[in-house]
Amino acid sequence: MLTVIALGGNAITPRGSSGSPREQWDSVRVAARALADIVEEGSKLVVTHGNGPQVGYLMEAFDSLPSIMPRQTLDLAVAMTQGWLGFLIAHAIEEELARRGLRKRAVVIPTRVLVSLEDPEFSNPSKYIGRYYGEEEARRVSRELGWVMRRDPRGGFRRVVPSPRPLKILEVDVIRALVDQGYVVVAAGGGGIPVAMVNGSLKPVEAVVDKDLASSVLAVDLEASSLVVLTDVPGIAIGYGRPEEIWLRKVKVEDLKRYYEKGEFPPGSMGPKVLAVINFVEKTGRTAHIGLLEEALDVVRGLKGTVIEP
Ligand code: ADP
Ligand code: MG
Numbered sequence: 001m002l003t004v005i006a007l008g009g010n011a012i013t014p015r016g017s018s019g020s021p022r023e024q025w026d027s028v029r030v031a032a033r034a035l036a037d038i039v040e041e042g043s044k045l046v047v048t049h050g051n052g053p054q055v056g057y058l059m060e061a062f063d064s065l066p067s068i069m070p071r072q073t074l075d076l077a078v079a080m081t082q083g084w085l086g087f088l089i090a091h092a093i094e095e096e097l098a099r100r101g102l103r104k105r106a107v108v109i110p111t112r113v114l115v116s117l118e119d120p121e122f123s124n125p126s127k128y129i130g131r132y133y134g135e136e137e138a139r140r141v142s143r144e145l146g147w148v149m150r151r152d153p154r155g156g157f158r159r160v161v162p163s164p165r166p167l168k169i170l171e172v173d174v175i176r177a178l179v180d181q182g183y184v185v186v187a188a189g190g191g192g193i194p195v196a197m198v199n200g201s202l203k204p205v206e207a208v209v210d211k212d213l214a215s216s217v218l219a220v221d222l223e224a225s226s227l228v229v230l231t232d233v234p235g236i237a238i239g240y241g242r243p244e245e246i247w248l249r250k251v252k253v254e255d256l257k258r259y260y261e262k263g264e265f266p267p268g269s270m271g272p273k274v275l276a277v278i279n280f281v282e283k284t285g286r287t288a289h290i291g292l293l294e295e296a297l298d299v300v301r302g303l304k305g306t307v308i309e310p
Contacts, residue, residue, distance in 0.1 A: 002179060003038060003300060004219035006212055006276070007031060007049040008231035011293055012085060015232070019053060024088055032092035034230070034296035035184075036100060039093075041297065044179050046222065047089060048215040051081035051190030055208070059130040059159075071145070074129070074161060075193050075204035082110050082189035090186050097184075106184040112170040112202075113192025113209050113217075119164035126267075127163040127208050132156030162207040166192065166214040170202075172221045179222070188214050216276035220283045227280040228300055229273050230293040235306035236274065238264055248306045253281045256308055277308045285310045 011031040017023045039045055058077040065071070086108030093106045121127075125148055133141065138149040138157035152158045169175070169188055178185050191209030195202045212229060219227040238259055239245045251259075257278055265271040277288035291298075291305020298304035 001042065001225045002044040002046065002222060004046045004048065004215055004222065004224045004227050005035065005038070005296070006215035006227070006229045006273075007047060007089070008229075008293065009050040009052050010232040011049065011230070012088060013053045019057065025092070028088045028092045029096070031089070031293055032096040034293055035093055036096040036102075037297040038300055039097060039104065039184060040100060040102065041300075043225070043300070044182075045184045046175060046179060046218070046224070047093075047184065047186045048188040048211060048218065049085050049089060049186070049190070050211045051078065051085060054081045054085060055190060056130050063131070073204070074206040074208070075195075078190045078193045078208070079110055082193070083108065086110075086186045086189055090184070093184055093186075104182065104184060106186060107178055108189075109171050109175055109178070109185060109187040111175075111188045111192045112195045113166045113188065113214050114168040114170060114202075115164035115194045115196050115205065115207060115209065116167060117196045117198070117205070119162065121162035121164045121207070125160040125162040125207075127161050128152050128158045129161055129208065130159050132158055162205075163210060164194065164207055166209045166217045169214065169218045169221060170195070172218065175218070176222055188218050210272040210276075212272040212276035213279075216279045219280050223284070224280075224286075226286055226300070227277060227288040228296070229276065229288070229290045230296055230299065231273070231290065232292070233270075234292050234295070234304065235290050236265075236270065240264070240270070250307045250309060252309050253278055281308050281310050 013019045055077050062071050090106035090108050097104045142149045147159045149157045150160045175187050191211040191214040194205045194207040196205050236248045237245050265274045280288045288308040289299050295304045
């Protein structure tokens with residue numbers, strides 16, 4: 001049995017957390033306990049994770065460096081977050097497993113994800129990243145750095161980058177080999193470092209791939225037994241946040257597609273998770289799960305959260 005677990009941003013920086021190293025360790029240790037439960041049940045484990053707050057933090061940090069220091073690109077920032085968060089997660093899992101008397105190692109794989117420059121997102125980028133700028137300043141950074149700046153509905157101007165569809169995880173064979181040797185593998189962090197084929201060779205591109213969609217592609221290619229998306233809500237709701245709200249316990253993939261088409265799931269949050277589970281269930285004929293990080297084991301067992309069935 002091989003379980004692919006996609007960890008939400010709340011696993012490391014819950015809403016309201018300052019993001020200090022101390023708080024990161026506290027949060028990741030909670031996540032590690034949940035993941036260790038699954039390993040203890042006997043499943044092989046591949047863990048993916050988001051990086052929204054951390055990549056935003058790095059881009060802002062680059063932005064505030066003295067001007068004699070070169071700015072780093074977004075692909076490098078994503079790579080940095082894979083090392084940063086991958087280390088936190090892998091170290092915390094090993095520690096938790098050791099506490100339970102299990103001598104199992106965890107490894108982090110810097111992971112690239114193939115995207116196409118033909119993706120419509122490259123002509124019409126949609127993903128806001130980093131800090132908010134005033135109009136004047138936005139014009140200046142756009143001129144100096146070539147960034148695409150757009151007015152954020154939440155106020156101010158922000159950089160927008162393409163969020164293309166993931167086509168393939170380039171390290172999938174390495175990940176499979178390590179899983180087969182018994183390692184817990186942390187991979188595809190932040191949706192992977194986007195690369196595209198340009199004149200016959202792979203080039204990094206400044207884009208952000210959704211981590212849930214990338215996890216789904218990885219889970220399909222690894223022929224995982226299940227894809228489990230752990231987040232800060234107890235599953236998928238219909239009528240979310242409205243009086244008629246209903247939490248789904250079990251849903252057939254074709255019913256979930258209908259709800260998706262009705263616009264039940266917003267693009268920046270539950271939308272990509274729903275597309276991710278639909279893709280996995282349709283391609284593999286196996287089940288997927290969405291639920292609370294704190295209830296991970298019960299979510300994997302199908303006792304809690306939402307079970308998406310073929
Ligand atoms: P993560 O960091 O785990 O990717 P997101 O914030 O991207 O978390 O997505 C989870 C959020 O999706 C929940 O906190 C919830 O507010 C929101 N959400 C939007 N629509 C729904 C829905 N229909 N059912 C459940 N949650 C939803
Ligand atoms: Mg998300």
